[in-house]
Each structure stands twice: as structure tokens, then as C-alpha cells.
Amino acid sequence: MAKNEDIRNQLANKAANNVQQQEEKPKTIADYLASMQPELQKALPEHMTPERLTRIALTTIRSNPQLQQCSPASLLGAVMQSAQLGLEPGLIGHCYFVPFNKKIKGQNGEKDKWTKEVQFIIGYKGMIDLARRSGHIESIYSHVVYEKDQFEYELGLNPKLVHKPATGHRGEMTHVYAVAHFKDGGYQFEVFSKEDVESVRLRSKSKDSGPWQTDYEEMAKKTVIRRMWKYLPISIEIQQFAAQDETVRKDITQEAKSVYDEEVLDMPYSVEPTLESPNTEQADENRSPFD
Numbered sequence: 001m002a003k004n005e006d007i008r009n010q011l012a013n014k015a016a017n018n019v020q021q022q023e024e025k026p027k028t029i030a031d032y033l034a035s036m037q038p039e040l041q042k043a044l045p046e047h048m049t050p051e052r053l054t055r056i057a058l059t060t061i062r063s064n065p066q067l068q069q070c071s072p073a074s075l076l077g078a079v080m081q082s083a084q085l086g087l088e089p090g091l092i093g094h095c096y097f098v099p100f101n102k103k104i105k106g107q108n109g110e111k112d113k114w115t116k117e118v119q120f121i122i123g124y125k126g127m128i129d130l131a132r133r134s135g136h137i138e139s140i141y142s143h144v145v146y147e148k149d150q151f152e153y154e155l156g157l158n159p160k161l162v163h164k165p166a167t168g169h170r171g172e173m174t175h176v177y178a179v180a181h182f183k184d185g186g187y188q189f190e191v192f193s194k195e196d197v198e199s200v201r202l203r204s205k206s207k208d209s210g211p212w213q214t215d216y217e218e219m220a221k222k223t224v225i226r227r228m229w230k231y232l233p234i235s236i237e238i239q240q241f242a243a244q245d246e247t248v249r250k251d252i253t254q255e256a257k258s259v260y261d262e263e264v265l266d267m268p269y270s271v272e273p274t275l276e277s278p279n280t281e282q283a284d285e286n287r288s289p290f291d
Contacts, residue, residue: 054079057079057089069116077120078249136233139181151175
């Protein structure tokens with residue numbers, strides 16, 4: 001009887017250990033997102049549902065193998081940022097999840113290590129959506145100008161902007177501009193040359209990956225709208241939303257932190273960093289290109 005009792009105890013302990021191991025087994029991103037449903041519900045605006053955001057986020061993550069290598073905490077943090085701002089990631093262009101390589105300095109003589117985290121980037125359509133929420137803007141838009149277009153603008157006491165797009169092949173991009181019309185009848189516009197756009201791109205931590213590579217013209221539009229932002233009648237809350245552009249959140253409970261406060265390395269998705277990879281960013285580039 002004693003032996004039978006011992007056997008039963010051993011089997012019971014083994015079963016309990018198996019259950020514990022299953023419970024400790026790392027969850028999938030889908031599991032993590034499912035567990036976040038209550039938090040997402042609290043953060044989302046009325047026109048979005050947790051189920052829709054979860055579905056879109058999963059599609060975005062599964063379509064990019066590099067995102068799947070990022071820390072789950074930063075992935076979930078990016079999803080929470082989407083929820084709080086009411087912006088949808090992925091193809092719609094509201095916002096993007098961009099993986100970046102971050103160096104973790106070794107402690108007590110250990111070697112430095114690299115890890116992947118997720119940078120949250122607001123897209124052109126996302127900036128438009130945020131601006132419209134102010135309630136003071138009648139319309140806001142941005143257009144790209146090409147070589148064969150008729151384009152001229154003047155500043156000063158009587159600002160003027162004229163753009164007549166050419167038909168057929170319009171040549172290479174030369175400028176991008178943004179215009180905002182206010183409900184009180186006023187307006188504001190901003191013009192960037194291609195060189196201006198490139199200057200901003202080269203200062204970005206994601207200059208060689210993400211939307212700068214896949215959606216260059218959309219990012220050019222977003223860049224000139226972002227620069228015009230300071231002149232728009234926008235609430236402090238909306239300004240704080242826009243400040244989450246190019247940030248990373250360590251987890252859903254922490255505040256978003258600018259990637260320009262981090263030591264990161266921007267690399268193409270197909271390239272893995274090495275510890276010998278130099279950091280080529282200049283000291284004056286360690287700030288947002290929109291400052």
C-alpha cells in the first residue's frame with residue numbers, strides 16, 4: 001500500500017509539474033494581445049474596437065519577420081500607443097511599427113548586447129487625422145510636386161502658392177507642401193524641397209528601413225505637415241499625441257520614450273547588427289528631426 005501511495009504521489013507531482021511547465025511556457029503575441037483586451041477597450045475611441053485593432057496589429061506583426069523578433073513588451077507597447085491615439089497600424093498609413101536595434105551596455109565586464117524593440121511612427125494619414133480632431137481645421141492636405149509640374153510660391157505679406165500638376169509622366173519629385181484651412185477663414189502652408197525632406201530623413205533613426213523605404217512620398221508629406229504643426233490651432237492633448245511620433249514604449253504601463261534618447265542602430269531588415277557596428281550619428285543628430 002505504501003508503494004502504491006508513493007507511486008500515486010509521484011504521478012500527481014509529475015502532472016502538477018507538467019501543468020506548471022505549460023503555464024510557464026511563453027505565450028504567443030496573439031495570447032498577449034487577447035489578454036490586453038480590457039486595457040485596449042479603455043483606451044480606444046468609440047469608432048474602434050479591441051477586436052479590430054488586435055486583428056490589424058496581428059496582421060502587421062505577422063507580415064514582418066523582424067517585428068516577430070522584437071521584445072513582446074515593446075510590441076504590446078506599440079499596440080497600446082495605437083489604441084490611445086486611435087490610429088490603425090499597417091497599410092492604411094495611420095501609423096507604423098518599425099523594428100530597430102538597440103544596444104544594451106554590458107555590466108561588470110560583460111560584452112554589449114543588441115536587442116530589437118519596436119519604434120512607433122505616425123504616418124501621413126495619422127497626422128491628418130490628429131489635426132482634424134482639433135475642431136478648428138476645415139481641411140488639411142499635402143501634395144508632392146514633380147519636375148514637369150507648374151509650381152510657384154511666395155512668402156512675405158501676401159503669401160501665395162500655385163501648383164498645376166502635369167499630365168502623364170511628371171518626372172522626379174522636387175518639392176512637397178502642406179496646406180491647412182481654418183474654420184475662421186485663415187490658412188497656413190509649408191513647403192519643403194526634396195533636399196529638405198532628405199535632411200529630415202537622414203536624421204531619422206529609421207532612415208534606411210520602415211516607411212522611409214516603403215512609403216517615401218507619404219513620409220515626405222507627413223514631414224512637411226509635422227513641421228507646420230506648430231502653427232496650427234491644436235489643443236495640448238493633440239500636441240501630446242503627436243509627440244509620441246518616433247517613440248518606443250517598454251511595456252503598456254510605461255510612458256513612451258523618444259528613440260533619440262536611446263543608443264540605437266538603424267539597419268535594413270535583412271542585416272543583423274554586430275558589436276563592431278559603428279554608431280555614425282552625430283551629436284547634433286540625437287534629437288528629433290522635427291525639433
